[in-house]
Amino acid sequence: MxxxxxxxxxxxxxxxxxxxxxxxxxxxxxxQIYGIIGPNGAGKTxxxxxxxxxxxxxxxxxxxxxxxxxxxxxxxxxxRGIVRTFQTIRLFGQMSVAENIMSGRHIKxxxxxxxxxxxxxxxxxxxxxxxxKVQEQLEFFNLGEFAATPTNSLPYxxxxxxxxxxxxxxxxxxxxxxxxxxxxxDKETLGLVETIYKIREKGVTVLLIExxxxxxxxxTDYLTVINFGKKIAEGTPAEVQANPAVIEAYLGSEDEDxx
Ligand SMILES: Nc1ncnc2c1ncn2[C@@H]1O[C@H](COP(=O)(O)OP(=O)(O)O)[C@@H](O)[C@H]1O
Ligand SMILES: [Mg+2]
Numbered sequence: 001m002x003x004x005x006x007x008x009x010x011x012x013x014x015x016x017x018x019x020x021x022x023x024x025x026x027x028x029x030x031x032q033i034y035g036i037i038g039p040n041g042a043g044k045t046x047x048x049x050x051x052x053x054x055x056x057x058x059x060x061x062x063x064x065x066x067x068x069x070x071x072x073x074x075x076x077x078x079x080r081g082i083v084r085t086f087q088t089i090r091l092f093g094q095m096s097v098a099e100n101i102m103s104g105r106h107i108k109x110x111x112x113x114x115x116x117x118x119x120x121x122x123x124x125x126x127x128x129x130x131x132x133k134v135q136e137q138l139e140f141f142n143l144g145e146f147a148a149t150p151t152n153s154l155p156y157x158x159x160x161x162x163x164x165x166x167x168x169x170x171x172x173x174x175x176x177x178x179x180x181x182x183x184x185x186d187k188e189t190l191g192l193v194e195t196i197y198k199i200r201e202k203g204v205t206v207l208l209i210e211x212x213x214x215x216x217x218x219x220t221d222y223l224t225v226i227n228f229g230k231k232i233a234e235g236t237p238a239e240v241q242a243n244p245a246v247i248e249a250y251l252g253s254e255d256e257d258x259x
Contacts, residue, residue, distance in 0.1 A: 003030045005174060005205055006051070006082075011060035011070075013043075013050050013229075020046040021057065022229035028174070033196060033206045035220035037213075037240075039249055043229035044209040045087055048178055051207075052084050053077040064174075078107055081173030085163045085180065087209075093152030097162050100151055101137050104169035105130040137165040141195070157188040161195075168199065175199060177208040181215050193219055217241060225249065 006028040013021040020043045028034045036044050049055040051062055053074040062070040069077055083104075091100050138144045141161045151159055160180065167175060180196075181189045189212060196206055196219060210216045216223065217237040225233040225246050233243040240246055 004028070005030050005065060006207070007061075007063040008047075008051070009061045009063070011047070011050055011057045011062065013046055013055055013057045020229050021050060021226075024060070024226065024229065024231055026224045026231065026234065028205060028207055031200065031203070031205055032221045033200055033208070033219055035216045035223040035237075036207070036209045036226065037211075037216055037223060038226040038232075042226045044226065045178055046229075047226070048084060048176055048207075048209065051077075052082060052176065075107075078170060081171075082176065083167045083170045083172035083174070084176035085167050085178060087178040087182065089156075089159050089163060091151045091159060091162060091166075094150055096148050096150055097143055097154070097165075098134055098138065098147040100162055101134045101143075101165050101169045102130060104166035105133055107170055133169055133171075137169045140168065140198070141165040156183050157185065160184065160188075160192075164195070168204075172204055174205045174207060177206065177210075179209050179211055181210055181212045189215055 004027050008027070009025045011021055011024045012019065022043075024043075024047060036047060038044055046055065050057045050070070053069070053072050053076065056071050060070070061068060064077075064080060064082065067080070069080065069082075072080075092103065095103070138147055141164065143158070143161060143165060146154060146158060151162055154162070160183070164177070164180065177196075181192055184192060193215060196208075200206055208220075220237055222236060223234060223240045224231055225240055225243075227249045232245045232249055233240055235243070
């Protein structure tokens with residue numbers, strides 16, 4: 001039976017006089033690929049920031065598997081299995097692909113930083129396990145040939161893959177992707193779709209913001225559409241596409257692109 005993983009209830013986030021997220025509620029179930037769409041500036045990234053602890057919403061509740069996570073730190077939230085990527089790439093440019101993925105493992109065990117200076121048998125075992133996990137991600141994301149390459153010398157599409165690999169190295173239960181197809185060409189987008197399906201097959205729930213409508217409609221099980229921070233529609237891709245409020249929100253913004 002489907003179980004609710006993430007439930008947002010009446011979440012409101014303001015920046016001064018601007019209400020970026022306005023009384024928003026939705027729920028994501030176990031194993032779903034769930035989409036958040038809406039015009040540029042609608043508040044999508046702010047919703048993700050409220051879920052992942054970058055911002056604390058002024059009002060409402062963010063419940064993850066029965067626990068209130070609103071007000072927790074980003075680290076506490078990662079520790080509960082919610083891991084994200086960002087709309088703009090945030091990698092350590094001088095570091096290799098493998099090292100960047102390893103940094104995801106170190107987020108996971110950040111409280112043990114001193115073991116780098118004073119290794120214990122336990123920490124050495126962790127380090128070995130970490131390298132195995134990095135290897136696993138290099139294979140899963142087809143990044144083996146770039147393992148030793150600094151990320152800033154790689155094409156954009158590959159850097160995007162490294163970001164997802166780093167997030168997956170944290171072993172999330174819920175993977176949150178902010179516009180993963182932004183800047184990708186058609187072939188790379190197809191590869192991304194395949195990858196997201198494979199991630200779901202591993203039992204990971206996926207919550208994504210996406211600007212590429214074709215991709216969203218193909219890949220998601222369920223969608224919430226927001227405009228000016230408010231939910232204007234929700235449903236399956238077919239239901240959402242037929243919804244007049246959605247068509248209206250997108251009219252005139254057809255040719256505008258994010259960023
Ligand atoms: N840190 C911030 N301070 C002030 N305003 C912000 C901040 N972050 C986002 N906003 C504003 O909130 C609104 C929603 O932004 P955002 O969530 O980034 O939209 P989207 O991701 O849907 O394009 C925009 O008007 C944006 O300018
Ligand atoms: Mg955004």
